[in-house]
Each structure stands twice: as structure tokens, then as C-alpha cells.
Amino acid sequence: MSLSSFFSWAAGFFHVEDLSYRALSKDSEIRLLELHKGRDDQPIRCSIKTVLLDDLPGKYAALSYVWGSPENKHNILCDGKRLSVTANLYSALRRIRPLDYSLTLWIDAICINQLDVAERESQVRMMRRIYQQAQCVAVDLGEEAEGVELILPLLSKIITQLKQHGTDWKLPQIQFEEFGLPPAEAQDWKALVLLLCRPWFRRVWIIQEYALAQNLTIVYGNTVLPWEDLYVTVLWLNKHGMFAHLAALGDDLFPNGREVALRASVNFFNIVHIRNGIQRGTPKSFSRCLRHVRAFEATDPRDRAYGLLGLIPNVDSFGFEVIYSSEETLERVFIRLAQALVKSGDAYNVLLSAGPKNSSMNVPSWVPDWTCDQKQTQFSLLRDQAKKSLYHAGGPERLLATIIEDSQELSVRGSLFDNILLTGDAYHNPTPKKGEGLTKTMHWEAQTHALIGNLLSYPTGEAIHDVYRRVLVANKDNREEEASTSYIENYERMLRLFHIEEQARSPAEGRPPLDFDEEELIALSGSATKYIKSISSCISGRKLCVTRKGYIGLVSEDAIEGDTICVFVGADVPFVLRRCDDRYKLLGDCYIHGIMNEEILEMKDCVIRDIILI
DSSP: OOHHHHHHHHHHHTTSOBOOOOOOOSTTEEEEEEEOOOOTTSOOEEEEEEEEGGGOTTSOEEEEOOOOOSSSEEEEEETTEEEEEEHHHHHHHHHHOOSSSOEEEEOHHHHSOTTOHHHHHHHHTTHHHHHHHSSEEEEEOOSOOTTGGGHHHHHHHHHHHHHHHOTTOOOGGGOOGGGTOOOTTSHHHHHHHHHHTSGGGGBSHHHHHHHTOSSEEEEETTEEEOHHHHHHHHHHHHHTTHHHHHHGGGGGTSTTHHHHHHHHHHHHHHHHHHHHHHHTTOOOOHHHHHHHGGGSBOSSTTHHHHTTGGGSTTGGGSOOOOOOOTTSOHHHHHHHHHHHHHHTTOHHHHHHHOSOOOTTOOOOTTSOOTTSOOOSOOOSOOTTOSSOOSOOTTOSSOOOEEEOTTSSOEEEEEEEEEEEEEEOOOBOOSSOOTTHHHHHHHHHHHHHHGGGTTOOOOTTSOOHHHHHHHHTTTTBOTTSSBOOHHHHTHHHHHHHHHHHHHHHHSOOTTOOOOOOOHHHHHHHHHHHHHHHHHHHHHHBTEEEEEETTSOEEEEETTOOTTOEEEEETTOSSOEEEEEETTEEEEEEEOEETTOSSSTTTTSTTOOOEEEEEO
């Protein structure tokens, strides 16, 4: 387009009417966008048609992208009318527009009248079908970052090596160059880290868009990426601990780069696990999907619930309405969602997901705050996993809960077993720098060890020292199996390793040096590392506690002296409650050594009662 032609077109553009939507008349009606062909220098033109979703399997592509700021808008022509779209969508349309043919697309921002609240509510409930029936979901990662041209060759080199050595192959000491890969500090790896840190990987809506897709096309700037190669590469790097090493490169790219990169890898695997479950016919429970969403972002926080509804196979029978009215607060949405999950038989997963909340969240204690990214370890598996839980505190029965009519209270059957006598400090160490993890863990351990100094015996008859070593790892090894005697003996090796490293960093005057050699240090590092990682995982966001009956355990950081240890019938793990007159607030799950396998239910003085949670 010549300059004079452009100004002629632009002058006419401002006299064009704004697009107005015709209301959809049937429940299964949707709109599709036909993106007309064009060159890069030509304005974007398109048209909209209304169709029945039942007639459309495989006849359109769906676009998955990040909406971006609503402040920066661009105009396109739609059916000869002006339509404003965000800068991100405008750029995406330019990238995917064919040169010589039209493209039929479903794009949420255009195909749903965003000003019609009722239509938005109705269309959100159809998302599952819309994305599943699309011939392809085109993922637009936005404008390419520096080094994007290095990613395809890097993926190709890694896939070649994995085909030769298998996915269990591990590079010795990050020796990339010996196997034809770029050195660890090369720009190639930084480009990969930048890719995973794209905003797309942090948005709530992309989870169902990606998970439900029959086919995927990944567009990054002007580059089309093979998703399977990217997935296999990141999986391999993470499996062998190499992504944590590469994540450190993020500090050179942006503030808190390592933490951002590690979070990006977690988000990556969360969406992959959800998709794999759907594709294999073993979908994750909605509770698990909601737990994954905590670290994701949404412009409207209510979309942390609504943005995942497409993952429910029979959403119409779930009993949870999409309501976008201004009177429907986030708290009300979460309460309704928790109630729907309880009524669907998923009460245990609701209780497991409840716990720490943001200070601004005013909901009952048993209702999860799905905006709060929980830092503490969850001791029990959510109930959708094939792997059985290591613990069975409340026996084999199914946990049943009842919502008390005309209230926000929940009634659960259980036993009030004990009260907390003492607690230590909570452990916080989200992303330690290299070499800091062991030091912080050992300082916490030294402080908490003092709590058990006055215990002479343990209710189960076990030695106090053995109980303590098991409590630190919740009596499980790194494979989520019961910790063996040889495994907890790594506690002493951990102490020895710490003392050696401490003296090496700051030798004390007048103190004789520790007697060790390089061979012992290597052996200690190897045997103690898994135990150290287990401790760090189990104590994150937790306190050590001693109960009035002399039990030792790990409880949530909000727990204080006097709080109640409770076992609900059918729950795998105990919970900590706080008494409020004749009712209780739920603080979270816990590990209490000696009551994790039905011991309470078998005690003669066990009383099962209705416990009201508020």
C-alpha cells in the first residue's frame, strides 16, 4: 500500500461505524471469524458468521493467546465495520493471516460479545466443545524475543541425542559440549528459558484451551515450534535436575529471573499433566486442576473458577453457574464452587485444598482460596491419583460431609484427638541460592530439635530420636514410600555433611579441623542429598509441634498452642482445627507420627461426632 493510499484508507476508517453484534438465538450457536487473506502491509479485514456448534467438527481453528492490556487498542475491519481489539490480538492476527486464502477461526474476544454478560456466561459453558471440536488450536506466544532463531536448532540437537541415548540419559556434570550441545552459559539456553517465561504460560484461560486441543500449532513470533520436541526437551531437563541449573541463567535476563524460570517450569508441567490426563482418558479431578491454577493469572479473578469449567466433562450436571454480574464477588464464587464440589462427593479434596488464605479473602475456613499460591507441602495425595496414599488416618471409608442448610457451615464426622502443646518456627525458603538450602534447613532443625528435649518416651513405644528423624520427612522417602531405617539414618550423614561444609566456610579459631577426606565428602553428599530434599519439601510452610499427649508432628504455619488435632472419618491425614465456641475453623492438614494409619479409630476412648466447620 502506498503512503497516499494508506492516508486515504485511514481517513475513511474513522467514518466507519462500530461493529454491533446480533444476539445469539440458540443455546448451541456460536460465532466464527473469517480472517481474509492479506499481505503484511494491508489492513486486517474479516467477517463474522453465526453457526450451530453441532454442525462444525473440524471446520475451524481456535486461537489461544494472551489478551494483554485493554488500554492499547487497534482497529480492524469486520464486515465493513470497525472493531477494536487489543494490541496482542492485533499482532497475532497479522502473524497467522494467510497470504493467499482465508482462515476460519474462533477467537473469544471477537466471537463472544464481551459487553453481553448473559452471552459470556452461556458461551463459557460451551468452551469444552468449542476447543475439542476445533481442527487445531493455534497457540500464539506473542512477539519473538532475542535468540528465538536458536531454539529450533537447540531442540533438534537435544531430540537427536535423546533418540540415540534414550530419555533416561543424563549428562555427566552438565557436560553439554561433549555431546554436541551449546555450553551451559550459551545464549541458546537463555532463549529457551525466555520462551518458557512468556506470559502465555501464566494465564488461566490457556489451560483448558491447550488441554482440550486435538492438534496444536505453536507460533512464536514468525517461528512455528514443534510442541512435542519442546515438551520432551523440558521434561528431560527437569527430570535430571538440569532445568534448575539453567534457571539460574534467568537472573541475567530479568529481576528474580531464577524464581520466575522455576515457576515457569512448574506451570509448564501443570498444564502438560492436565492435557495428558484428558488425552489418555484419565482426566485429573476438577479439584486438582483448581490446585494447579493457583499460580496462574487472570484479569478477572473469578476466572480462576470459570476458566477451567471446560475441563469438566458434564459441566451442566455439576451444579455451578457462571455468573459475571457485578454483585457476584470472588468470595461468593469460591463458596458456590466449594459447595458444588462437596455435593459432587469431592469433600475430602476440598478440605485438603483449604488452608492458608490471602488476608483479603473472606470465606469460611473450609473453603479454599484458589488465588493463594500455597507454599506448604500437602501430605496427602488428592483423590484422583491412581497411586494410593501412604497414610490412612481416618480409615478406608469415604469422607462424607454435609452443607448445613441455609448456612455456609460444613458438617464432617470425625474425632477430636489431641491439642498442640508447643510449636517451633515455620520454615520458609522458597528459592534458595546455591549452597543456602542446607544451611537454612539445619538452622531450622537446630531450633526445632530443642522442642523435644523434655520428652522421655513416645506413646507408640518408639525411641524419641527415631520418631524425630521420621517426622522431619513425614515418614516417607523420596519415592513417596514409607521411610526405611537406612533412609532415616541419612539424618546423621546430613549433620556430618553440614558440619564439614560449615567449617570449610568459616573455620573457628582454636577448634581442631574435622577429620575427613574427599572420598567421604562425596559419599556423604550422595547419601544425604535425597534426605535433605525430603526434609526441605516436608517442612516448607510448616512448624514442628509437640501435643499434650506427647506426639510429635508437622503442622501448618498458622497453628498455635491449644489448637486441636482432628481425624475425619475417611481422611488420609489428620487436620488442625481451632475451636470457636461449639464450632471449629479449619487450618489445614498435618502429619502426626503414630496416628497416620487408623490408630485413633482403634482406640477404646475414640469418640466419633459431627464436627461443624465455619
